[in-house]
Amino acid sequence: MSKADAKSDTETFAHIDSPAQPQEVDKAKIEQAVRMILEAIGENPDREGLVDTPKRVARMYEEVFSGMRTDPGHYFDVIFGEDHEELVLVKDIPFFSMCEHHLVPFFGKAHVAYIPKGGRVTGLSKLARAVEAVARRPQLQERITAMVADTMVEKLDPHGVVVVVEAEHMCMTMRGVKKPGAKTVTSAVRGCFEHDAAARAEVFSLIKG
Secondary structure (H helix, E strand, O other): OOHHHHHHHHHHOOOOOOOOOOOOOOHHHHHHHHHHHHHHOOOOOOOOOOOOHHHHHHHHHHHHOHHHHOOHHHHHOOOEEOOOOOOEEEEEEEEEEEEOOOOOEEEEEEEEEEEOOOOEEOOHHHHHHHHHHHHOOEEOHHHHHHHHHHHHHHHHOOOEEEEEEEEEEHHHHOOOOOOOOOOEEEEEEEEHHHHOHHHHHHHHHHHHO
8 A cells, every 4th residue: 555545545534523423323224234144144133143133233333443434643633742752662552453355353463663753752542542543444454554654654743653563364264265373464664764774673673572
């Protein structure tokens, strides 16, 4: 995914007033769709074990896709003036997302690092919230990685950013090649880390260690 594509994704959500108020999900339509799926696979959606399943799935989709109307950049609207221009790294941020190709989960950890510039420091929890906002929508792992990095570049203007995401995809575990335990690792490198091999190696060493 190119930087331009990631930027356009960010701009798509720029009109949202608050990351805590996603647009309402049409749960009735989801319930109807789930009922049709159950019928299509030969199940009886009115039997005891399934009668409330469409409602449960609708509520679940409302939660797991809450990032659809959330602009991750909002989490970086508040910054702190701090005389610190050294590496900041938050490791092992857990996340869950849904593969847009099969609508099955993929999950793992994100590692987010940046070097502040001009005293523009964000709260550590905001890095985790941004990852969550990007992940909670139909997604690709590559897009999550690039979008988090490009959002930080746009909002914080740091010296550099590194985002590494490692995840297990249920579309590879429960179907298709059926390879449980296989991990996919993606990275996005921006700013000074693109040109400074030593700085880049330091970040990857800290993540691995």
